[in-house]
Amino acid sequence: MNYRLRSIYPVLKQARLDALLVCQPANISYLTQSQSRDSYLLISQKENIYFTDSRYTEEAKIFLKNNARLKECNGSVFKHIAESILRLRLKNVGIEGRYLPFAEFTKIKEYSKGKFNLIPTHSIIEDKRQIKDTQEIEKLRKAAQITASALEYIRQFLVPGIKEIEVVAELERFIRYQGARASSFDIIVASGPNSSQPHHLSGERKLRKNEPVLIDFGVDYQGYKSDLTRVLFLGKLNILERKVYDIVLKAQEKAIKRITPGAEMAEIDRVARGYIAKKGYAKYFTHNLGHGFGLEIHESPRISGNEASALKPGMTFTIEPGIYLPGKFGIRIEDMILVTRKGCEVLSGLINK
Amino acid sequence: MNYRLRSIYPVLKQARLDALLVCQPANISYLTQSQSRDSYLLISQKENIYFTDSRYTEEAKIFLKNNARLKECNGSVFKHIAESILRLRLKNVGIEGRYLPFAEFTKIKEYSKGKFNLIPTHSIIEDKRQIKDTQEIEKLRKAAQITASALEYIRQFLVPGIKEIEVVAELERFIRYQGARASSFDIIVASGPNSSQPHHLSGERKLRKNEPVLIDFGVDYQGYKSDLTRVLFLGKLNILERKVYDIVLKAQEKAIKRITPGAEMAEIDRVARGYIAKKGYAKYFTHNLGHGFGLEIHESPRISGNEASALKPGMTFTIEPGIYLPGKFGIRIEDMILVTRKGCEVLSGLINK
Numbered sequence: 001m002n003y004r005l006r007s008i009y010p011v012l013k014q015a016r017l018d019a020l021l022v023c024q025p026a027n028i029s030y031l032t033q034s035q036s037r038d039s040y041l042l043i044s045q046k047e048n049i050y051f052t053d054s055r056y057t058e059e060a061k062i063f064l065k066n067n068a069r070l071k072e073c074n075g076s077v078f079k080h081i082a083e084s085i086l087r088l089r090l091k092n093v094g095i096e097g098r099y100l101p102f103a104e105f106t107k108i109k110e111y112s113k114g115k116f117n118l119i120p121t122h123s124i125i126e127d128k129r130q131i132k133d134t135q136e137i138e139k140l141r142k143a144a145q146i147t148a149s150a151l152e153y154i155r156q157f158l159v160p161g162i163k164e165i166e167v168v169a170e171l172e173r174f175i176r177y178q179g180a181r182a183s184s185f186d187i188i189v190a191s192g193p194n195s196s197q198p199h200h201l202s203g204e205r206k207l208r209k210n211e212p213v214l215i216d217f218g219v220d221y222q223g224y225k226s227d228l229t230r231v232l233f234l235g236k237l238n239i240l241e242r243k244v245y246d247i248v249l250k251a252q253e254k255a256i257k258r259i260t261p262g263a264e265m266a267e268i269d270r271v272a273r274g275y276i277a278k279k280g281y282a283k284y285f286t287h288n289l290g291h292g293f294g295l296e297i298h299e300s301p302r303i304s305g306n307e308a309s310a311l312k313p314g315m316t317f318t319i320e321p322g323i324y325l326p327g328k329f330g331i332r333i334e335d336m337i338l339v340t341r342k343g344c345e346v347l348s349g350l351i352n353k
Numbered sequence: 354m355n356y357r358l359r360s361i362y363p364v365l366k367q368a369r370l371d372a373l374l375v376c377q378p379a380n381i382s383y384l385t386q387s388q389s390r391d392s393y394l395l396i397s398q399k400e401n402i403y404f405t406d407s408r409y410t411e412e413a414k415i416f417l418k419n420n421a422r423l424k425e426c427n428g429s430v431f432k433h434i435a436e437s438i439l440r441l442r443l444k445n446v447g448i449e450g451r452y453l454p455f456a457e458f459t460k461i462k463e464y465s466k467g468k469f470n471l472i473p474t475h476s477i478i479e480d481k482r483q484i485k486d487t488q489e490i491e492k493l494r495k496a497a498q499i500t501a502s503a504l505e506y507i508r509q510f511l512v513p514g515i516k517e518i519e520v521v522a523e524l525e526r527f528i529r530y531q532g533a534r535a536s537s538f539d540i541i542v543a544s545g546p547n548s549s550q551p552h553h554l555s556g557e558r559k560l561r562k563n564e565p566v567l568i569d570f571g572v573d574y575q576g577y578k579s580d581l582t583r584v585l586f587l588g589k590l591n592i593l594e595r596k597v598y599d600i601v602l603k604a605q606e607k608a609i610k611r612i613t614p615g616a617e618m619a620e621i622d623r624v625a626r627g628y629i630a631k632k633g634y635a636k637y638f639t640h641n642l643g644h645g646f647g648l649e650i651h652e653s654p655r656i657s658g659n660e661a662s663a664l665k666p667g668m669t670f671t672i673e674p675g676i677y678l679p680g681k682f683g684i685r686i687e688d689m690i691l692v693t694r695k696g697c698e699v700l701s702g703l704i705n706k
C-alpha cells in the first residue's frame with residue numbers, strides 16, 4: 001500500500017473513525033496516484049475498497065494494485081458502498097461533508113439500516129495534500145515550465161486587432177504541443193478596461209494599442225495544475241499604469257522575500273497588503289494574496305490575513321497581489337511558489353520577468 | 354420576470370413548497386438567462402433573491418433586472434440565505450438534494466433555528482430544461498454548426514505521426530476562432546486500439562496508417578453545449594472495421610428515423626440496440642443510446658431502454674450507438690437531434706456524413 005493511504009490511518013484512529021468514505025475526485029486521485037473519475041474510495045484498517053463502474057475498471061485495475069480492492073458497481077453505487085460497510089462491520093464512517101451531496105448521504109443512510117453512523121469530517125485528505133512530495137513537485141515544476149514557455153510564445157500574437165478569445169485559442173493549442181493535457185482553468189485574457197475585473201470571461205473584444213492585456217492561465221500536467229498571471233502592454237504604459245504596475249510588482253517581491261518555513265501565512269499577506277496600503281491603493285486589492293495549487297487549481301493553504309498557520313517545506317501556493325481600478329484597468333502579477341527548507345523557489349523560473 | 358422563473362411557481366405550489374433554493378449552476382443559468390457562477394437563487398412567491406459575492410455583483414446587476422433581488426454576501430452565504438428565508442417567513446423550503454453538499458445543508462439548517470424546513474426535491478428545474486425554447490435552439494444550432502465545421506477543418510491534420518493530443522490542440526484552437534467560448538468537455542481523440550475505450554483520455558499516441566481515429570467533441574457557445582462523434586480512417590478500412598462501421602451507421606439511421614413526438618424513449622433505444630443485437634454485437638454496445646444536451650453536456654432526457662417517457666417537441670439529445678471490440682477498435686457515431694413537431698432535425702446539418 002502506498003504511503004499516502006497509510007498516512008490516513010493514524011488520522012482516522014485519532015478521530016475515532018473506523019473508516020472514511022472519500023468522494024472528492026482530487027482526494028481520490030491523490031490517494032490512488034491516478035487520474036481517477038466517477039469513483040468512491042472507502043478507507044479502513046480492514047480493507048480499502050474502490051467503487052466505480054464498468055467504464056473505468058480496466059484502468060483502475062492497473063493503478064489500484066495492492067492499494068485497494070476494486071468493486072465494479074452495477075446499479076446503485078450507494079447500495080454497494082453500504083453493503084461493503086455492513087460486511088466489514090464498520091460502525092463510525094467518516095464522510096466528506098463539503099463534497100457529498102445531501103441526496104447521496106441520505107441514500108447511504110437508508111441502506112445502512114441503522115447499523116452504522118455517517119460522520120461529517122473536514123479536510124482530512126486536503127490537509128495531507130498541502131505538503132507536496134518529490135513526485136508531485138516534479139510534475140508541478142514541469143507544469144510551471146510549460147506555462148512559462150507558453151507566456152513567451154504568446155507575445156508574438158499580441159498585436160492590435162486580435163480578439164481576447166483568439167489569444168486563448170493560441171495558448172490552448174500551444175500548451176498541448178508542450179505535453180500538457182489541458183488548461184487548468186478557463187484562461188483569462190482581459191484587455192484594456194476588462195482587466196479591472198479579476199474574473200473576466202475572455203471574449204470578442206479586440207486588443208488595442210497602448211493598452212494593458214492581463215493574461216491569467218495555467219496547465220494540467222499529469223493531473224497537476226499551474227497558475228500564472230502577467231500584464232503585458234501593447235505599446236506604451238501611461239503614467240498611472242506604470243505607477244500601479246510598479247506598486248504591484250514591489251508588493252509581490254516583498255511578499256516572496258518573506259517566505260520561509262515557520263513564517264505565518266497572514267504575515268506574508270500583510271507584507272504585500274501593507275505596502276499597497278501605504279501607496280494608497282488598499283481598497284483596490286480586493287482578494288487574498290494567494291492560494292495553494294496542486295491536483296486542484298485552488299486548494300489549501302490560503303494565503304490570507306486570517307490564516308495564522310505557519311508555512312512548511314513542500315507547500316505550493318501562488319503569490320498574486322493585484323490592484324483593480326474599475327472602468328480603467330487592473331494589474332495582477334502572479335507566481336507559483338514552492339516553500340523549501342531554507343526559503344522558497346519560484347517554480348516558473350520567471351522571477352517577475 | 355422572465356417566463357422560465359414564472360413557470361416554477363405552479364410546480365412549487367403543487368409540491369406544497371413556499372420556496373426553492375437553487376444551487377446547481379446550470380439551473381441558475383437557465384432561470385436567470387446568464388452565465389452565472391458561484392451563486393444561489395431563492396425562488397418564492399414573495400421574492401426571488403440571488404446570492405453572490407462582490408466578484409460577480411457587477412454582471413449580476415445586469416442580468417437580474419426584475420427577475421430577482423441581488424444580495425451581495427460577505428462572510429457566510431448560508432447565513433445570508435437563512436436570514437432571507439426567516440425574514441420572508443417561509444416555512445417549507447425545497448433544496449436540490451442531488452447538488453447541495455451535506456455540509457451546506459447542515460449549515461443552513463443550523464441557521465434556521467428550527468423555524469423552517471429544508472425539503473429535498475428532485476429535478477424541478479431539470480424537467481423544465483428538457484424542452485428548449487427558440488432562444489436556446491438558436492444557440493444550440495450555432496454550437497452544432499461550429500462543431501461540424503471543426504470536424505471538416507480537422508481532416509487535414511489527420512496524418513500518420515501526429516499525436517492524439519495534437520489533434521485536440523488544433524480543435525481547441527479552431528473552435529475559438531469560430532466564436533465558441535470553450536470545448537464542452539475534454540475532447541476525445543482515440544486512435545487505433547484506444548478507440549475501444551468509450552472514455553479514452555487523449556494522449557501522446559501517434560496516429561498510424563490504416564487505423565481508425567475516433568473523435569468525440571463539442572463546443573460551448575454562449576453557455577450551450579454541442580456533442581458530436583465521428584470515426585475517420587487514415588487509409589483503408591479492413592473488412593471487420595467496414596462491417597462494424599456499417600452496422601453502427603445503420604443502427605443510428607434506424608433510430609433517427611423513429612424519432613417523432615410521442616415515441617417512447619426506450620423504443621428508440623430498442624431500435625438501435627435490436628439491430629446491433631441481430632448482427633451479433635449486442636454485448637459490445639455497452640452504454641445508453643443517447644443523452645440530452647443543452648446548458649450541460651449531459652442532461653435529461655436519457656435515451657435508454659428503461660425510459661418509458663414520450664418524446665416531445667423541443668427536446669434535444671444525442672443518438673450515439675457504438676460497438677467496442679476490446680484491444681481492437683471501437684466505432685461510435687453520434688449526432689445531435691432536435692425533436693420537431695412532425696419528426697426531428699439533425700442539428701449539425703451533417704447527416705451521417
